[in-house]
Amino acid sequence: MTTFLRETSIVFNRQLRMNLRNPAWVIIGMLQPVLYLLLFGPLLEPVIGQLGVNQYTWFVPGMLVQLGIFGAFFAGFSLIGEWREGVIEAERVTPASRSALLMGRLGRDLLQLLVQALILVALGLVMGMDWNPGGILLGIVLTILLGGACAAASNAFALTVKSEDVMAPVINLVMMPVLLLSGILLPMSFGAAWLDTLADFMPIRHVVDAVRGAFFGEFDASTMGWGVGWTVVLFGLAVWWGTAVFRRENA
Amino acid sequence: MIHARGLVQTFHTGRGKERKEVHAVDGVDLDVEEGEVVGFLGPNGAGKTTTLRMLTTLLRPTAGTATVAGYDVATQPVQVRRSIGYCSQVGSTFSGAYAGDEVVDHGMLYGMSRKDAVAKGQELFDRLQLDGLWRRMPKNMSGGQKRRLDIVMGLIHSPSLVFLDEPTTGLDPQARANLWEHIAGLRTEQGATVFLTTHYLDEADALADRIVIIDRGRIVASDTSDNLKAQVAGDLVDLEVSADEHVAVARDKLGSLAPDVAVEGRHVRGRVSRAGRAVPGLLRDLESAGVALDSIEVARPTLDDVFLTLTGRSLRDAEATAEATDPPGGVPPEAGATPSPTTTTTSTGAAR
Numbered sequence: 001m002t003t004f005l006r007e008t009s010i011v012f013n014r015q016l017r018m019n020l021r022n023p024a025w026v027i028i029g030m031l032q033p034v035l036y037l038l039l040f041g042p043l044l045e046p047v048i049g050q051l052g053v054n055q056y057t058w059f060v061p062g063m064l065v066q067l068g069i070f071g072a073f074f075a076g077f078s079l080i081g082e083w084r085e086g087v088i089e090a091e092r093v094t095p096a097s098r099s100a101l102l103m104g105r106l107g108r109d110l111l112q113l114l115v116q117a118l119i120l121v122a123l124g125l126v127m128g129m130d131w132n133p134g135g136i137l138l139g140i141v142l143t144i145l146l147g148g149a150c151a152a153a154s155n156a157f158a159l160t161v162k163s164e165d166v167m168a169p170v171i172n173l174v175m176m177p178v179l180l181l182s183g184i185l186l187p188m189s190f191g192a193a194w195l196d197t198l199a200d201f202m203p204i205r206h207v208v209d210a211v212r213g214a215f216f217g218e219f220d221a222s223t224m225g226w227g228v229g230w231t232v233v234l235f236g237l238a239v240w241w242g243t244a245v246f247r248r249e250n251a
Numbered sequence: 252m253i254h255a256r257g258l259v260q261t262f263h264t265g266r267g268k269e270r271k272e273v274h275a276v277d278g279v280d281l282d283v284e285e286g287e288v289v290g291f292l293g294p295n296g297a298g299k300t301t302t303l304r305m306l307t308t309l310l311r312p313t314a315g316t317a318t319v320a321g322y323d324v325a326t327q328p329v330q331v332r333r334s335i336g337y338c339s340q341v342g343s344t345f346s347g348a349y350a351g352d353e354v355v356d357h358g359m360l361y362g363m364s365r366k367d368a369v370a371k372g373q374e375l376f377d378r379l380q381l382d383g384l385w386r387r388m389p390k391n392m393s394g395g396q397k398r399r400l401d402i403v404m405g406l407i408h409s410p411s412l413v414f415l416d417e418p419t420t421g422l423d424p425q426a427r428a429n430l431w432e433h434i435a436g437l438r439t440e441q442g443a444t445v446f447l448t449t450h451y452l453d454e455a456d457a458l459a460d461r462i463v464i465i466d467r468g469r470i471v472a473s474d475t476s477d478n479l480k481a482q483v484a485g486d487l488v489d490l491e492v493s494a495d496e497h498v499a500v501a502r503d504k505l506g507s508l509a510p511d512v513a514v515e516g517r518h519v520r521g522r523v524s525r526a527g528r529a530v531p532g533l534l535r536d537l538e539s540a541g542v543a544l545d546s547i548e549v550a551r552p553t554l555d556d557v558f559l560t561l562t563g564r565s566l567r568d569a570e571a572t573a574e575a576t577d578p579p580g581g582v583p584p585e586a587g588a589t590p591s592p593t594t595t596t597t598s599t600g601a602a603r
Binding site (some may be wrong): 003013018081091092 | 337339353356
């Protein structure tokens, strides 16, 4: 276990060092949550107002999950570059654990997500979001796990197809229904009943509901159960997939 | 160091009705002793890289067994990885990271402490003439520097066995010659056993104690360069006569020594055994027959000739036909534009 953690931290440090050397990565990463909140917030304010709830407490969790999913979906792109230059192969001839090669990279993505989440929440609080420390903490943890699932899946997919030209359209294809059916921007109850029913089959919708519930301080057993359950399941599946791909022969 | 028996790698290509089985490696037996430098030679797509990937635990053999550095590649991959260094033909470092950082991280993944990895890395940078490039990014390095950096990456944990996959593909002649010196130094200075693949004949000739030739997934020969060349019937003698009317006489005279004589313009060529002894007599005969020569070349057989003798095809023809069966995935396209520096028959370069 200590070897695994050591190897993971070597991979993590390497990734972080390379990213921090890239100012664009740092600045865009920081700006993203700010822009989301400042630009989308005013647009959605009147709509959410109809629900009769604090619009920032409603809106920030959605932004949080969106940040978690969409940022993480792109994590695989840098992996393709590394693969092309032989880095993945070089790492795979070392005795290092295959899951460490994945987890070190996930660590970097999750650290970025955590920093973004903290900025988003802090800004939300400044703008008048409700203060439910326990709920906010749970919401951030769920977001990080969901982001980890998406990043692991993105890495696994990237190393399977090894082509940005395949990655980009597939991510777009996946993002559209996720954005539509998760109720990230607008409540699903605003739409047609069939759409709402369809959305029940979208796991991320349940995660969004749970994070939102937590931010409101409403820990409804059913909502939390589905949300936490799906998050853990998605995380487990994606990490398993990612490790399998790193272990596989032609990766 | 390496003992492989009946190694097979089968993959599938195409879909549905087009689907067929390709035997990239089809029953390879291989033995490499400690301290040897072995050249693994064959045309593109012959199964060199696939064999190498099986020996380095990157690819699980479809069938057969192999022990590398005393460990089984299938059941003890971690021990194998600890004992070997591998320089793949695609490279090993990220273009936008500092060279030194990449080397240190790589060493640490082998379990070295940061301090040891830095010390060893700097020592290797010095030895491979990369001093001063510790904080240079690979994207700002020359091709030769990058390949030497790959070798540093492969040597950071002091492996007793080093695999080099096409180490000089795409380098200019000067950088190749320089890299050859360093590869030769792997054994003399590091005491490492070296297994290198190449499709350059002169490279195998220059570096390896022993040459293993693979064609269509099978080993077709394994011997020293000299012994392999001895299998080819004789040295190539190429006479260029000064006038067209002398061609017929020259052909007859050379024909008395060589079984097959080919004529091309004013060039008359044939293989003569022990040319060193036969040629002075030939020249006297030609002179007395009134035939003047513009040039004469005598070439020792090249490994290309060996390959032709063994397989009935020249290396170039083999490459052309093998292209279609290159394994998918894992093996990036080789620099197709790289001209082979080994010219065939008329070259005197074989004396190397």
